[in-house]
Amino acid sequence: MTATAAGVFKADLLSDTLTKPSQAMRAAMAGAEVGDDVFGEDPTLRALEERVADLLGQEAALFTPSGSMANQLGVRLHVRHGEELIGDSLAHVVRAELGAAAVLSGISSRTWVSERGRFRADDAASLMITGVGPYQVCTALVIVENTHNFGGGTVQSIDEIRRAREITRERGVAMHLDGARLFNAHVASGVPLSDYGHEFDTVSVCLSKGLGAPVGSVLAGSAAAMAESRIWRKRFGGGMRQAGILAAAGLYALDHNIDRLVDDHARARRAAEAMAEAAPGSVDLATVETNIVIVDVAAAGWTSAAFVEAALTAGVRTYAVGPGAVRLVWHLDVDDAATDVAIDVLTALLRSAPEA
Numbered sequence: 471m472t473a474t475a476a477g478v479f480k481a482d483l484l485s486d487t488l489t490k491p492s493q494a495m496r497a498a499m500a501g502a503e504v505g506d507d508v509f510g511e512d513p514t515l516r517a518l519e520e521r522v523a524d525l526l527g528q529e530a531a532l533f534t535p536s537g538s539m540a541n542q543l544g545v546r547l548h549v550r551h552g553e554e555l556i557g558d559s560l561a562h563v564v565r566a567e568l569g570a571a572a573v574l575s576g577i578s579s580r581t582w583v584s585e586r587g588r589f590r591a592d593d594a595a596s597l598m599i600t601g602v603g604p605y606q607v608c609t610a611l612v613i614v615e616n617t618h619n620f621g622g623g624t625v626q627s628i629d630e631i632r633r634a635r636e637i638t639r640e641r642g643v644a645m646h647l648d649g650a651r652l653f654n655a656h657v658a659s660g661v662p663l664s665d666y667g668h669e670f671d672t673v674s675v676c677l678s679k680g681l682g683a684p685v686g687s688v689l690a691g692s693a694a695a696m697a698e699s700r701i702w703r704k705r706f707g708g709g710m711r712q713a714g715i716l717a718a719a720g721l722y723a724l725d726h727n728i729d730r731l732v733d734d735h736a737r738a739r740r741a742a743e744a745m746a747e748a749a750p751g752s753v754d755l756a757t758v759e760t761n762i763v764i765v766d767v768a769a770a771g772w773t774s775a776a777f778v779e780a781a782l783t784a785g786v787r788t789y790a791v792g793p794g795a796v797r798l799v800w801h802l803d804v805d806d807a808a809t810d811v812a813i814d815v816l817t818a819l820l821r822s823a824p825e826a
């Protein structure tokens with residue numbers, strides 16, 4: 471059972487952002503040594519930034535209050551007013567940051583259509599426009615999201631990323647990785663975090679998603695890029711004072727909550743298999759790569775709105791991501807017992823669509 475202000479759920483599969491800090495994480499936060507980070511004096515925050523930079527194979531890092539801010543600092547760094555970023559049409563930066571690149575930085579965006587957010591270097595290469603003088607908008611940045619949220623937890627291929635890196639390097643275009651769930655990608659693929667990180671000019675990672683910290687993301691890149699981002703973070707209102715309390719949660723999360731992501735992936739797969747069996751066509755098992763499952767409830771005769779409502783009535787919270795598609799996300803507050811309940815409720819619903 472999870473109790474939230476929104477209600478009490480037998481299984482809460484709405485998002486991996488819902489996790490609440492454990493007692494041990496809270497104890498680490500309470501005991502954190504802190505200082506004023508705007509003056510660069512918070513030792514716990516420094517330790518977190520050094521740790522993340524190191525993990526991602528980058529020179530330096532910068533703590534931010536959210537993944538959106540980390541992404542927008544990355545975007546701001548590489549793209550000048552009037553230039554563009556490109557990414558896939560389901561990318562969080564394009565779709566779910568409320569036009570921040572345009573509003574905050576005067577940047578336009580163009581997108582390619584992907585299959586479940588799957589990154590292909592050719593898609594980026596064919597959309598990219600460089601060296602066209604004053605006639606067209608210049609592409610300054612390619613965004614890659616790994617894993618891909620709206621794509622359904624898709625893990626990106628390191629080979630495609632490397633190919634894109636070669637192309638962008640030749641054409642003078644930067645690359646930013648939205649790695650809100652990079653830890654899931656790393657655990658699922660076995661590719662070291664630094665192998666992913668190394669291919670990008672900047673990388674953002676979230677501590678507040680699968681890793682279970684209450685707040686916080688980190689942007690990583692070169693020392694010069696992070697020094698500039700520190701200025702922009704302050705301008706964006708993200709300069710924080712004794713943020714070591716939050717960094718302590720992040721350090722705890724890195725120490726304890728990376729390897730356990732395999733459990734979330736295994737539970738997501740177990741549920742996906744049960745749903746695929748209950749209602750053939752509702753889940754394509756080949757698309758279940760990490761902790762996110764997209765269920766085609768339309769294939770079982772439901773609209774997503776009706777399915778979400780019926781699941782909620784039975785104590786399972788889910789999220790509609792399209793008229794006939796529902797997203798389920800596993801995280802550290804959904805254990806085996808909650809997964810069993812979710813399987814019982816969701817498979818029963820899939821077997822019994824309402825009368826049309």
Ligand SMILES: Cc1ncc(COP(=O)(O)O)c(C=O)c1O
Binds near residue numbers: 487537539617619676
């Ligand atoms: C892929 C991706 N990037 C960035 C973010 C933004 O993170 P935040 O909610 O901390 O701003 C999210 C949030 O869900 C996300 O899924």
